Amino acid sequence: xxxxxxxxxxxxxxxxxxxxxxxxxxxxxxxxxxxxxxxxxxxxxxxxxxxxxxxxxxxxxxxxxxxxxxxxxxxxxxxxxxxxxxxxxxxxxxxxx
Numbered sequence: 001x002x003x004x005x006x007x008x009x010x011x012x013x014x015x016x017x018x019x020x021x022x023x024x025x026x027x028x029x030x031x032x033x034x035x036x037x038x039x040x041x042x043x044x045x046x047x048x049x050x051x052x053x054x055x056x057x058x059x060x061x062x063x064x065x066x067x068x069x070x071x072x073x074x075x076x077x078x079x080x081x082x083x084x085x086x087x088x089x090x091x092x093x094x095x096x097x
Contacts, residue, residue: 003047005058010047017051025057 002018003010011018027042047056073082080091088095 010056012049012052012054012056014054015049015052017049019050020047020056021050022047027059 001020001022003020003022009018010020012020023046024043025046026038027044028038029041032038032041042059045058047058048054049056072084074080075082075089075092075094077094078089078092080089082089
């Protein structure tokens, strides 16, 4: 899935890929772990590159998913092609919506 961070499309710094899986990770500190208070630590949003596996970390909540229909896609119903910018297959009428 493609994500937009602070108004820019997220790109992998290693391979240049734009598809990521989103998750969260706990930012543990030695003091909080020593006091058994890890649950008080901040967490971070992480984005894992679907192509190479590199992890991008962001400590603040980000904008979200980009609805990208700028490229042609394969129809899930008939294996036809859904043209760029369209949300419906011209062959069978299948739609994302």
